[in-house]
Amino acid sequence: MTRALFIIDVQNDFTEGGALGVEGGAAVAAGITELLERHRGEYDLVVASRDWHSGDDDNGGHFAVDAEPDFVETWPEHCVAGTPGAEYHPDLDTSSVDVHIRKGQGVPAYSIFEGTDDSGASMAELLVSHGITDVDLVGIATDYCVRASTLDAVEHGQHVRVFTDLVAGVAAETSEAALAELGHAGAVITESTVLDEAAQ
Numbered sequence: 001m002t003r004a005l006f007i008i009d010v011q012n013d014f015t016e017g018g019a020l021g022v023e024g025g026a027a028v029a030a031g032i033t034e035l036l037e038r039h040r041g042e043y044d045l046v047v048a049s050r051d052w053h054s055g056d057d058d059n060g061g062h063f064a065v066d067a068e069p070d071f072v073e074t075w076p077e078h079c080v081a082g083t084p085g086a087e088y089h090p091d092l093d094t095s096s097v098d099v100h101i102r103k104g105q106g107v108p109a110y111s112i113f114e115g116t117d118d119s120g121a122s123m124a125e126l127l128v129s130h131g132i133t134d135v136d137l138v139g140i141a142t143d144y145c146v147r148a149s150t151l152d153a154v155e156h157g158q159h160v161r162v163f164t165d166l167v168a169g170v171a172a173e174t175s176e177a178a179l180a181e182l183g184h185a186g187a188v189i190t191e192s193t194v195l196d197e198a199a200q
């Protein structure tokens with residue numbers, strides 16, 4: 001087994017006080033840092049993604065420009081490349097992150113598989129080059145980017161776990177629906193405490 005941790009979009013704009021802040025986002029950032037303190041050694045690769053939009057257009061209709069955002073397909077302006085809102089939340093310790101993925105440059109991009117690392121490698125290529133077989137997923141938002149990234153990881157043949165204590169969603173109802181969908185798709189929906197149980 002070669003295991004990766006995917007940390008999805010733990011950015012200032014997706015946490016409390018951000019342009020598209022979700023409740024519980026800051027706690028997720030701190031919780032992931034704690035997970036890394038205790039279990040970093042169990043991961044062969046730690047990957048973190050950031051939504052990284054263009055600031056001078058609507059990113060393919062992703063930003064609501066002349067209308068109110070519907071919070072399904074159109075959103076308030078968020079995570080513009082190079083702005084504080086696009087940075088990782090300060091409570092997330094990124095010092096042990098191996099690969100940084102950026103996505104959404106000029107387009108809507110919910111899944112980490114739609115992005116590339118600093119050298120232009122896609123997530124699919126990185127899974128192959130690192131021989132990854134298992135992926136644990138945490139981050140924001142449960143009902144959008146965590147959902148899309150999990151479905152793609154399953155699609156790429158990974159054994160996937162989603163830690164429900166380390167995700168936060170836009171809305172309770174859609175987050176619950178997303179977790180149910182991910183379970184049906186083949187992901188294991190569990191909590192990060194399984195890492196402690198495995199260590200005993």
Ligand SMILES: [Zn+2]
Binds near residue numbers: 051053079
């Ligand atoms: Zn976005």
